Amino acid sequence: MSEKTERKLEDIVEADVQLNNRQTQLLAIGGSIGTALFVSIGNGLAAGGPGSLLIAYTFYALVIACINNCIAEMTVLQPVSGGFIRLAGKWVDDALGFMVGWNFFFYEALMIPFEITAINLVLNYWRDDIPVAAVCAACIALYTAINFLAVRAYGEAEFWLSTGKIILIFTLIFFTFVTMVGGNPRHDAYGFRYWSQPSAFAEYRHTGAAGRFEGFLAALWSAAFTIVGPEYISMSAAEAQRPRIVVKAAFKTIYWRFILFFILGATCVGTVIPWNDPTLQSILNGKSSAAGAAASPYVIAMANLGVEGLPHLVNALLITSIFSAGNTLTYCATRSLYGLALEGRAPKVLTKTRRGVPVYAFAVVICFPFLSFLQLSNNSSRVLSLLVSLITAGALIDFLVMCITYLNFYYACKAQGLDRRTLPYVGYFQPYCAWIGAVTMTLVLLFYGYTAFAPWSVQKFFENYTMQLVAPILYFGWKLFKRTRILRPKELDLVWEAPVVDAYEAGFTEPMPGFWEEMLQLVGHRRKRARSEGEE
Numbered sequence: 033m034s035e036k037t038e039r040k041l042e043d044i045v046e047a048d049v050q051l052n053n054r055q056t057q058l059l060a061i062g063g064s065i066g067t068a069l070f071v072s073i074g075n076g077l078a079a080g081g082p083g084s085l086l087i088a089y090t091f092y093a094l095v096i097a098c099i100n101n102c103i104a105e106m107t108v109l110q111p112v113s114g115g116f117i118r119l120a121g122k123w124v125d126d127a128l129g130f131m132v133g134w135n136f137f138f139y140e141a142l143m144i145p146f147e148i149t150a151i152n153l154v155l156n157y158w159r160d161d162i163p164v165a166a167v168c169a170a171c172i173a174l175y176t177a178i179n180f181l182a183v184r185a186y187g188e189a190e191f192w193l194s195t196g197k198i199i200l201i202f203t204l205i206f207f208t209f210v211t212m213v214g215g216n217p218r219h220d221a222y223g224f225r226y227w228s229q230p231s232a233f234a235e236y237r238h239t240g241a242a243g244r245f246e247g248f249l250a251a252l253w254s255a256a257f258t259i260v261g262p263e264y265i266s267m268s269a270a271e272a273q274r275p276r277i278v279v280k281a282a283f284k285t286i287y288w289r290f291i292l293f294f295i296l297g298a299t300c301v302g303t304v305i306p307w308n309d310p311t312l313q314s315i316l317n318g319k320s321s322a323a324g325a326a327a328s329p330y331v332i333a334m335a336n337l338g339v340e341g342l343p344h345l346v347n348a349l350l351i352t353s354i355f356s357a358g359n360t361l362t363y364c365a366t367r368s369l370y371g372l373a374l375e376g377r378a379p380k381v382l383t384k385t386r387r388g389v390p391v392y393a394f395a396v397v398i399c400f401p402f403l404s405f406l407q408l409s410n411n412s413s414r415v416l417s418l419l420v421s422l423i424t425a426g427a428l429i430d431f432l433v434m435c436i437t438y439l440n441f442y443y444a445c446k447a448q449g450l451d452r453r454t455l456p457y458v459g460y461f462q463p464y465c466a467w468i469g470a471v472t473m474t475l476v477l478l479f480y481g482y483t484a485f486a487p488w489s490v491q492k493f494f495e496n497y498t499m500q501l502v503a504p505i506l507y508f509g510w511k512l513f514k515r516t517r518i519l520r521p522k523e524l525d526l527v528w529e530a531p532v533v534d535a536y537e538a539g540f541t542e543p544m545p546g547f548w549e550e551m552l553q554l555v556g557h558r559r560k561r562a563r564s565e566g567e568e
Contacts, residue, residue: 065197066357067150068258073301074329076254078316080247082302083232088251089298092259093290095472098465099431100262102438104283107266108457111275112529114371115266120437121375125518127511131503132433133372139426140365141397145404146420147358157326157347168404175362176398193356200349201293204330208300217338226306234307253480259294261286263430267364276537280457304333362397369393425499428477435470439463444524
C-alpha cells in the first residue's frame with residue numbers, strides 16, 4: 033500500500049464514519065420524499081386528471097431509475113466526499129464540477145428556509161397564533177444540533193424522522209384502500225369512480241386533445257419536481273460505514289421505492305378525489321388560501337368523506353416529513369460545499385472537519401435558514417418564494433450532469449480496456465439509460481416553463497429559466513478563469529480513490545448485516561437495555 037493511500041485511509045478511519053445500512057437507506061428515503069408527494073401533487077391531479085398523473089409519474093420514475101442506474105455504478109466504485117459533484121469535475125471537466133457544485137449548493141441551501149416556512153404553514157392547520165419567529169428559531173437550533181454532532185447522531189436522527197415519512201405513506205395508502213371499498217362515514221364504496229367521473233384525463237389551458245396533452249405536461253412537471261433520490265445517496269456515500277455494500281444496497285432500493293411511494297402514491301391521489309374538486313381547482317388557479325396540510329388532496333378527500341381525527345395525524349406526520357427534508361437539505365448543502373472546497377472550487381478553509389463534520393462548511397450553510405425570518409413580513413416572504421422558484425430547475429441540471437458524467441465514464445472504460453463486469457456494481461442497459469436520462473432532462477429543462485411564452489410573462493420566464501441561464505455562465509466563467517478542458521475518455525483517472533476504499537473495506541472481517549438484520553438488532557438492543565435498567 034502506498035504512503036498516500038495509507039494517509040487517506042487514516043483520514044477515513046479518524047473521520048468517525050458511522051452511517052450504517054439502515055441509516056443510509058432511511059437517509060435516501062428522507063431525501064427522496066418531501067411535501068410535494070403529499071401536498072403539491074394535487075396540482076398535477078387538478079391539471080391532468082388521474083390518468084395523466086399516473087402515466088406522468090410512472091414515466092418520470094422510470095427516467096430517474098435510469099439515472100440512478102448511472103450514478104450508482106460510479107458512486108459505488110468511487111464513494112467520495114461531494115458525490116456526483118466531484119465525479120463530474122474529475123471525469124468530465126473541472127468547470128462542470130464547479131457549475132454543478134454551486135448549482136446543487138444553492139438549490140439545497142435556499143430550500144432549507146423554504147421548508148421551515150412550510151412547517152409554519154402546516155402548524156396553522158391547528159392554530160394561527162403560534163409565534164413564527166419561535167418556530168424558525170427552534171428549527172435552526174435543531175438543525176444545528178443534529179448536523180453539528182458526529183455523523184452517527186445525524187444518521188440516527190434522520191432514521192427516525194424518515195420512519196415518520198414511511199408511516200405517513202402507509203397510512204395514506206391504507207386510508208385509500210379502506211375508504212374506496214366503503215370504509216368511510218358515508219359508506220360510499222367509490223372504488224375507481226373518479227377515473228370515469230368526471231374523466232381520467234383533464235383538459236388544461238385549452239380544450240380537446242391539446243388541452244389533455246397540456247394536462248399531461250402539467251402532471252409531468254409535477255413529477256419532475258417531486259421524484260428525486262439518487263443525488264442524496266451519492267452525497268452521503270463517503271460517510272457510509274462500508275460503502276461497497278451499504279451504498280450499493282441503498283441504490284438498489286431506489287427501484288422498489290419509486291414503485292411503492294411515487295407510482296402507487298399517484299394512483300392513490302387519483303382515486304380518493306376527483307380532479308375537478310372545487311378546492312383542488314381553486315388551489316391550482318391560485319384562488320384559495322389553503323396551505324400546508326389543508327392543501328393536501330388527501331386531507332381534502334377526508335373532509336369530503338367526513339373522516340375526523342385522521343387529518344390531525346396526517347398533519348402531525350407531515351411536520352416530521354418537512355422537518356426531515358430540511359434536515360437532509362442541511363446535510364447535503366454542507367457536503368456539497370465541502371466537496372467544492374476539496375477540489376479548490378471554494379475556499380480551502382471549508383475543508384476543516386471535526387469528527388467527520390465539515391465544521392466551517394456547516395457554519396456557512398446554517399446561515400441560510402435565517403432567511404426563514406423573512407416570512408415575518410409579507411413582502412419579504414414573497415422574496416423567499418421567488419428565490420426558491422428561481423433555483424427550482426437546479427435539481428434537473430444535477431440529473432443531466434450525472435448522465436453526462438456517466439457517458440464519459442462509460443466510454444473511458446471502453447477506451448482503457450476496463451471490463452465493467454469487474455466493477456463492484458454494474459448498471460444494466462448502458463449506455464442507453466444514460467442517453468434516455470440526458471435527453472429527457474434536456475427536454476424538460478427546455479420546455480417545462482413554456483407557459484411563460486403564451487402569454488408572455490417576464491416574471492414567469494425568469495422563475496422557470498434562471499438556472500438554465502446561470503449554469504452556462506458558471507461553466508464558461510470557470511473554464512475561462514482556470515483554462516480547463518473537457519477530458520477525453522483515455523485521460524480519465526478511473527483508479528482515483530478506489531484503492532483507499534478497497535483497503536478500508538478489507539479492514540472488516542465480519543459480514544455486513546443487512547437492513548432488516550440491523551432493524552432486529554436495534555429492537556433486541558433496546559429490549560436488552562430495558563431489561564437491564566429494570567433489574568437495576
